[in-house]
Amino acid sequence: xxxxxxxxxxxxxxxxxxxxxxxxxxxxxxxxxxxxxxxxxxxxxxxxxxxxxxxxxxxxxxxxxxxxxxxxxxxxxxxxxxxxxxxxxxxxxxxxxxxxxx
Numbered sequence: 763x764x765x766x767x768x769x770x771x772x773x774x775x776x777x778x779x780x781x782x783x784x785x786x787x788x789x790x791x792x793x794x795x796x797x798x799x800x801x802x803x804x805x806x807x808x809x810x811x812x813x814x815x816x817x818x819x820x821x822x823x824x825x826x827x828x829x830x831x832x833x834x835x836x837x838x839x840x841x842x843x844x845x846x847x848x849x850x851x852x853x854x855x856x857x858x859x860x861x862x863x864x
Contacts, residue, residue, distance in 0.1 A: 797805060 800808070
């Protein structure tokens, strides 16, 4: 294997790589290097944070879906459509989505 300081300028030997392939390869190497650097407890903590964030996101999506279905059923029972106010901009956490918060 040639040393990293040697370069080959012959276009017949150089393989063409797409940017996405390079990013994927470099990302893999970076992830492995980071995993090797972290302790087992740190890797477990990071994985746990990711799992919790995913679970909360899925729970929020389910609650929003349930609310829309509830509004549709109420509209059917009343015989008139229920108006749903859609926000284009919202700052802060959504009210009533996160358990234990008022």
